[in-house]
Amino acid sequence: MKNKNVFKLALLFLISTITFPTFAEGYLNEYYVVFTSVMDAEDDPWKENPKCTPTTKATHQKGIWNVQYHYANGSKLTSEYLSTIKPKAGKCQTFIHLPEEITGSGTFESYFPNGKQRARIDYKDGVYNGKMQFWFANGLKEQENTLIDEVSQGEYKIWHPNGQLALSMRYKDGVQTGTRQRWYENGEPWTEVRFENDKMVGPLKQWFRNGKPERLGHYRNGVRHGEYKVWFEDGKPEAVLNYQVGQITTAQCWNKNGAQISEKACIQRFKGED
Structure with missing residues (x-):
């Protein structure tokens, strides 16, 4: 469970920092794995911090709930999923797009307030396992990678909100390997470097x-x-x-x-x- 929480906290940090222009505009030490995508603050669907409400239903398994979130207007925020935590009503935070203590097997999905898909994540036996995808509120792809038992494997890509590729890198058993490239929003190259182990x-x-x-x-x-x-x-x-x-x-x-x-x-x- 400790490793799972560390994984979620790390990914939450990366997802939440993706909207900060300084990551794409300023120089950063080359060691950082940085999301280069940026989003105009006025286009941020979370700027008003919309309210959401969880619906929970008991299952035949003790301590397991069927959970689904909706926005205040009744529109769907997430698909249904099984959880070992019974959530409380509150503000919609980024973590909802990467639910804690998910259990069972399936595909988790979440949506922006405008109805467009935000996340689609495969999981198996309570572990994120398979393809992980995120989209911008404009419908364009933001991130795509593959996890095997919550460990990154293969190609990892990030896009800018305009559809231009922002970052491309590869993992083998959670370790960076091969060429990592980053591009500006206009498609021009930003950095290129190779990794081994x-x-x-x-x-x-x-x-x-x-x-x-x-x-x-x-x-x-x-x-x-x-x-x-x-x-x-x-x-x-x-x-x-x-x-x-x-x-x-x-x-x-x-x-x-x-x-x-x-x-x-x-x-x-x-x-x-x-």
Whole structure:
């Protein structure tokens, strides 16, 4: 049960943070598995935090309830499912789209207030097992991946609200493997890097929205190793660093006007990055 709760909390965090533009707009450390999709706050179906009501029915099994949620206007929020928890009426939170303590086998579905599908998740014997899919309120696909006993397997994809692919990566037994790519909303590439056993290896490539390179570096066993270059958005160089197993050995940095800064200040600027 502990692993299951950890899985749900982690996934809840990712689902809830997907609406924050800063994840797609700003630079993040390359290690993060980040949802790059963004949603305009005015289009957020949860901005008014709509009320919902659970309907529960006892089953022939002790401690098992048949549960279904509806919005205040009576429209369906979720499909029926069996649960070991008897829910209480309250506000509709993201967790409803990934119910706690689901039991039995089947396919769980949930819906936005506008009636369009939000989630479709396969489960077996009380464990999320099979395809997991989420949609935006506009009807376009948001996320798709496969779970085997709640462990990610195979291809994992995220889309932007406009239908452009935002992220593509692969898992093997819950471990990142192969190439991970991210794209901007216009389809232009953002980052590209390869993973082996959940660790970055080989070249990392990162671009600005204008198509110019932002970063080009190399990784060995999950840490920076070798030359690592950084540019400003106008194409001027910001830094040329050399790493030895994650430690900076030499560094050159420039400001936006092209003036070189001290090596000490340069190292300090990038010291906190992994």
